[in-house]
Amino acid sequence: MDEEDINEILNVFKISFISDEKLEEDSYFLRTFFSELVNNTDITTFIIDEFVKKDLYDAPHLDEVPFFNNLLTYIDSDIVLSEIDDHKWMYLSQD
Numbered sequence: 001m002d003e004e005d006i007n008e009i010l011n012v013f014k015i016s017f018i019s020d021e022k023l024e025e026d027s028y029f030l031r032t033f034f035s036e037l038v039n040n041t042d043i044t045t046f047i048i049d050e051f052v053k054k055d056l057y058d059a060p061h062l063d064e065v066p067f068f069n070n071l072l073t074y075i076d077s078d079i080v081l082s083e084i085d086d087h088k089w090m091y092l093s094q095d
Helices: 003-008 025-037 065-074 086-092
Strands: 011-019 044-052
Touching: 011 025, 025 044
Parallel strands: 011 044
Antiparallel strands: none
């Protein structure tokens, strides 16, 4: 599937798995699980990529925004996360 084919599809779900070693059996189970979540039609599809980053767990702060931005850069994503202002947490928790 090339870029032109992807542009014709309205809903493309891109799922990326990043681990510190190559996924063997887990790859099959993850692909199967996510394929059941996405309704594959002529206007919907999904793309699964797997990445191996040997030093994945070497970062000192694995739960902070810079770590996740580093992962997004590693998989060539255009998304950049930013810190959430503490004053805005109240709005996130409202129903």
